[in-house]
Amino acid sequence: MNGLIRAELLKARAGRTTWVLAAIAPLTCALWAVLPVFLLDLESAMPMEHRVENVYNMAQQAYVFTLVLGVLAMTGEYRHQTITWAFLVTPSRSRVVAAKLVASGLVGLAIAVVSALATLAAGAALLALRGHPMMTPQVPLVLLGAVASTTLYGLFGVALGALIRKQVVALVVALLWFMYGDYFLSSLLPDVGRWLPTGAARAVGGMHLESGALLPAWGGGLLFAAYVTTLVLAARLFTLRRDIT
Amino acid sequence: MSAITASHLSKDYGDVRAVDDLSFTVESGTITAFLGPNGAGKTTTLRMILGLVTPTEGAAAIDGRAYTELEKPITKVGAVLEATAFHPALTARTHLRVLATAAGLGHARVGHVLDLVDLADAADRKVGHYSLGMRQRLALATALLGDPGVLILDEPANGLDPAGIHWLRGFLRAYAHEGGAVLVSTHVLTEIQQIADQVVIIARGALVRQATLTSGTNLEDLYLEATR
Numbered sequence A: 001m002n003g004l005i006r007a008e009l010l011k012a013r014a015g016r017t018t019w020v021l022a023a024i025a026p027l028t029c030a031l032w033a034v035l036p037v038f039l040l041d042l043e044s045a046m047p048m049e050h051r052v053e054n055v056y057n058m059a060q061q062a063y064v065f066t067l068v069l070g071v072l073a074m075t076g077e078y079r080h081q082t083i084t085w086a087f088l089v090t091p092s093r094s095r096v097v098a099a100k101l102v103a104s105g106l107v108g109l110a111i112a113v114v115s116a117l118a119t120l121a122a123g124a125a126l127l128a129l130r131g132h133p134m135m136t137p138q139v140p141l142v143l144l145g146a147v148a149s150t151t152l153y154g155l156f157g158v159a160l161g162a163l164i165r166k167q168v169v170a171l172v173v174a175l176l177w178f179m180y181g182d183y184f185l186s187s188l189l190p191d192v193g194r195w196l197p198t199g200a201a202r203a204v205g206g207m208h209l210e211s212g213a214l215l216p217a218w219g220g221g222l223l224f225a226a227y228v229t230t231l232v233l234a235a236r237l238f239t240l241r242r243d244i245t
Numbered sequence B: 001m002s003a004i005t006a007s008h009l010s011k012d013y014g015d016v017r018a019v020d021d022l023s024f025t026v027e028s029g030t031i032t033a034f035l036g037p038n039g040a041g042k043t044t045t046l047r048m049i050l051g052l053v054t055p056t057e058g059a060a061a062i063d064g065r066a067y068t069e070l071e072k073p074i075t076k077v078g079a080v081l082e083a084t085a086f087h088p089a090l091t092a093r094t095h096l097r098v099l100a101t102a103a104g105l106g107h108a109r110v111g112h113v114l115d116l117v118d119l120a121d122a123a124d125r126k127v128g129h130y131s132l133g134m135r136q137r138l139a140l141a142t143a144l145l146g147d148p149g150v151l152i153l154d155e156p157a158n159g160l161d162p163a164g165i166h167w168l169r170g171f172l173r174a175y176a177h178e179g180g181a182v183l184v185s186t187h188v189l190t191e192i193q194q195i196a197d198q199v200v201i202i203a204r205g206a207l208v209r210q211a212t213l214t215s216g217t218n219l220e221d222l223y224l225e226a227t228r
């Protein structure tokens, strides 16, 4: 299993996509942090502490990059037909997917950490510049949570790619769902939303919402992990066993 | 025990019966030519032997065990499949390193097989820029990575230049001489006639002829007669 994981990491390192997305992720997070800083000048019912924490919560915006990388890592094997080699070397298909999950988790973790640091730097600088409090006791936890949720999205991507083998379809489904479907559902129906993947991930990241409470962080983490597990099991049942022709 | 055993293999793709109750064996130290018209079911059969396609009926074994139950399978079986593909952004060396790492093999084999197929000079170029023959050489290198005792080759000479074909013929002959078993599908009869010990001919998925080749046999006549 160790060899398999190292092989996956080798592949991830060799592709340019990994590096490009890993470079854009922290920049994106830093940019996202600008908006909530400026919103601090407006009136809000939310306590100042929460609003400051939400600035750092923008570290979660790296999710889209780990999600996409996860989908690409898995579906790329089918797209380039390299899955044939993978299964020849490792006929246990579940082990191939397991190694991908671990490797994508590690790659995602690295991207998540860099993104959290970028958000911290940008957020703190902007808050100081605008004369707002820079810290709350919760900020380290918020950043840790963002790292955890960003990492989990990478696993989600792999699991989704295992279920939907067509790269374009898997990418479109993932992006439409997370950027629009789940996002709007969560905004419109918070009671439903907190049980959806985005709600679960936000809970992990300790996001404060105007309306409707999220699950506790640990609950969100478990729920998100359950979604990933369900996708992996569905892949095992429906697509992983299919003929490789 | 035979190196490769196919027993009553059948495969249905929807309404199409791609392989129909096919049985044959390949012994160590021999080369078996696997022949048949386009769409006869050769590739499907080879993929079933390799555990990539699940047979509708029947089973296949390598040294008596299903491919999927082999430990470190690429150290026992090397395979070149039709339309083999590689990640275009990886170099040949990285592609081989990835598989060697996944299989728990040393990286020393990587340089060795690259030399073997005469790809050492191009090893650090992206596979996406490779010619057809270069890709085929890389596929052969991949098959040999684990130093296996059984080779399963689907049109391995596809795209190879004359020197490459000459090399492959010599290589397979020596390989079998040293005790290796080879199952090779091809349409180039003059080429395979020079080295094959046995021929298995299928048509519409079913076995139509199995024969031992002697120096007197004209393989083309045999083939045309069997598949008429």
Ligand SMILES: Nc1ncnc2c1ncn2[C@@H]1O[C@H](COP(=O)(O)OP(=O)(O)OP(=O)(O)O)[C@@H](O)[C@H]1O
Pocket (backbone or CB within 6 Å): A245, B013, B016, B017, B018, B036, B037, B038, B039, B040, B041, B042, B043, B044, B045, B082
């Ligand atoms: N994935 C698939 N889905 C549906 N039908 C398939 C699939 N793969 C192969 N077939 C069918 O199975 C039959 C056997 O195909 P196969 O590729 O095994 O033939 P072949 O002997 O390798 O032919 P060739 O000499 O052209 O390579 C053909 O009728 C083909 O159309």
Ligand SMILES: [Mg+2]
Pocket (backbone or CB within 6 Å): B042, B043, B044, B082, B154
């Ligand atoms: Mg074929």
